[in-house]
Amino acid sequence: MTGARANRHRGEIEAIIDGERRVLCLTLGALAELETAFAVDSLAGLAERFSSGRLKALDLIRIVGAGLRGGGNIFSDEEVGEMAVAEGLAGFAGIVASLLAATFGERDRGGAPGENP
Numbered sequence: 001m002t003g004a005r006a007n008r009h010r011g012e013i014e015a016i017i018d019g020e021r022r023v024l025c026l027t028l029g030a031l032a033e034l035e036t037a038f039a040v041d042s043l044a045g046l047a048e049r050f051s052s053g054r055l056k057a058l059d060l061i062r063i064v065g066a067g068l069r070g071g072g073n074i075f076s077d078e079e080v081g082e083m084a085v086a087e088g089l090a091g092f093a094g095i096v097a098s099l100l101a102a103t104f105g106e107r108d109r110g111g112a113p114g115e116n117p
Contacts, residue, residue: 005023006023006024006025006071008102010025011025011026011102011103012024012025012071012102013025013067013095013098013099013102015085015095015098016085016086017064017068017083017084017085017095018083018084018085019084022068022071022073023071023072023073024064024067024068024070024071024073024095024099025067025070025071025099025102025103026063026066026067026070026099026100026102026103027070029069029070030066030067030069030070031043031046031066031103033066033069034046034062034063034066037062037066038059038062047104050063050100050104055093055096057089060089060092060093060096061077061080061081062077063096063099063100064080064083064092064095064096064099065077065079065080067095067099068080
């Protein structure tokens, strides 16, 4: 999905990952994947887990990976773990924050995470 534009009304975001603009989206399938990965039994449990603010590096990889796959990009979590974004860890955290906000609320946040202005 290189070069695609995100549709914020569908909960999509754009991020520059490994130097390419990518669309990420936590579709129902991606959310189901995350429910399994985080061993929670509902979307409310997933939202509660994310709102704790205490995510591990593996959590960031899983969320970005699910978002990439939901946006039509085919990458394994192992491949996502090898990817780079501007600002490193802070850039990945920003992508996750924007993706969760687009999925669970606050859809009007601007900018493309991981993109240098």
